[in-house]
Structures are given as structure tokens and as C-alpha cells.
Amino acid sequence: MIFETIVTTTNADGSPHVAPFGVREWDGMVLIAPFRPSASLDNLLRGRCAVLNLTDDVRIFAGSLTGRRDWPVQHAERIDGWVLEGALAHRELELAEIRDDATRPELLFRVVHERMYAPFRGFNRAQAAVIEASVLVSRLHLLPAEKIDAELKYLAIAIEKTAGERELQAWGWLMEKIENFRAEQAGSNQA
Incomplete structure (x- = not known):
């Protein structure tokens, strides 16, 4: 099953990069598989961490694909990363395994911290x-x-x-x- 989320990574200059991602989960691990080329992929490989943000504000999904990436963030608690301020919950991730591929590598992450801020009531x-x-x-x-x-x-x-x-x-x-x-x-x- 694929879950639609917002993944935040850290650019080389230390700024946040916000992007929508469909992720998979199994055995306590999170799979993120960006297509090449990708700023998110570059950030994930360089920083070896990410924040998976769960939100019901669909403007962030649409905005990230239409050049509107400046969403309020705060520093993550356990990794060098960024949490969306409007997230209902977040999970801080550390890279555990890379399954390389010329088109779409698979990156497996372990969850090192998670926090819930508000309940998810579902999407209309x-x-x-x-x-x-x-x-x-x-x-x-x-x-x-x-x-x-x-x-x-x-x-x-x-x-x-x-x-x-x-x-x-x-x-x-x-x-x-x-x-x-x-x-x-x-x-x-x-x-």
C-alpha cells in the first residue's frame, strides 16, 4: 500500500526541501523511491535522513508541484531535518539501506522518532x-x-x-x- 505524504529533506545549503511522496511501509521501515534526477534524492543520499510529514493541508501537495515550497518548518527533534509546522504528525527517518537503480533507487529508512500533534480525521x-x-x-x-x-x-x-x-x-x-x-x-x- 502507498501512503501519500510530504517528505522534507535538507538542501546542501541547509534550507528545507518540501516534496510530496508516496511511501510504503513494512516491518517498521519506510521505503522512499524517488525518480532520478531529483533534488530530494540528492538530499536523501547526502544527508541520510528525512522527515515524513502527515498533513491534511492539500495545498502543500499541490504547492510543492507548482513552485510553492516555502512552508513554515521547525527543526526536527532527533535528526538534522525539518518538520512542517502544520503537520498532524511526523516521523523522523534515518537511512538504513540503499537498493540502487539507474531510474528509481529504493531507499529504506528506519523510524527513529515520531510525534502526533492532532488526529487525522480523514480526507474529504x-x-x-x-x-x-x-x-x-x-x-x-x-x-x-x-x-x-x-x-x-x-x-x-x-x-x-x-x-x-x-x-x-x-x-x-x-x-x-x-x-x-x-x-x-x-x-x-x-x-
Whole structure:
């Protein structure tokens, strides 16, 4: 099973790097498998640690994919890393094993500390739609436009019926990203 999370790593200059990741868990370990090239992968290999943030603020998922990476953070407690201030919970991770691969290495982490701040009450349909749309945006260069359009049409129903202010903002960022990508592909992007 894949869990959608926000992973924070530390850039070479010491600043935080915020990125959405689908992670897997088993036997107390967390698997993070970034595609190459990736700033997150570079940070994970260099720093050998990360923070897995659990949040219901889907703006962070959408924002991370649309150039909005400046989210409030605080220092982690046991590792040299960053915790999202708005996280419901976080897990501090240390790299235990690397399964190298030319395209998508698998990095296994052990949990060295975790803290819960507030209960997770679940995602509403609009929040789930934003996360799904975020996955589509992360794969714009891989998926046919027809598939993206069909999935967005379906996801938009949940946005129309159940979105709050945060979800509408995140959805808007993602739609803007898609429009800019398509304009760039067509050679007409003015942004």
C-alpha cells in the first residue's frame, strides 16, 4: 500500500526541501523511491535522513508541484531535518539501506522518532481529488493529454461538491500548472 505524504529533506545549503511522496511501509521501515534526477534524492543520499510529514493541508501537495515550497518548518527533534509546522504528525527517518537503480533507487529508512500533534480525521472527496490531481501533475511529461483530461473531468466533480477554500486554492494552482505546461509544449507560454 502507498501512503501519500510530504517528505522534507535538507538542501546542501541547509534550507528545507518540501516534496510530496508516496511511501510504503513494512516491518517498521519506510521505503522512499524517488525518480532520478531529483533534488530530494540528492538530499536523501547526502544527508541520510528525512522527515515524513502527515498533513491534511492539500495545498502543500499541490504547492510543492507548482513552485510553492516555502512552508513554515521547525527543526526536527532527533535528526538534522525539518518538520512542517502544520503537520498532524511526523516521523523522523534515518537511512538504513540503499537498493540502487539507474531510474528509481529504493531507499529504506528506519523510524527513529515520531510525534502526533492532532488526529487525522480523514480526507474529504475534494482533498482526495487534489492529491490525485497532484499525482497527475507530477506525471504531465509521461501521460497522454487525453488521460489527464478524462481524470481531471472526474476529479472536478468532487471539487465542485466538497471543496473548501484550501482545496479550491490548491486545485487552482494545479490547473494553472497544467495550462502552463500545455502552453509550453505548444510553444506559446507567456509566463
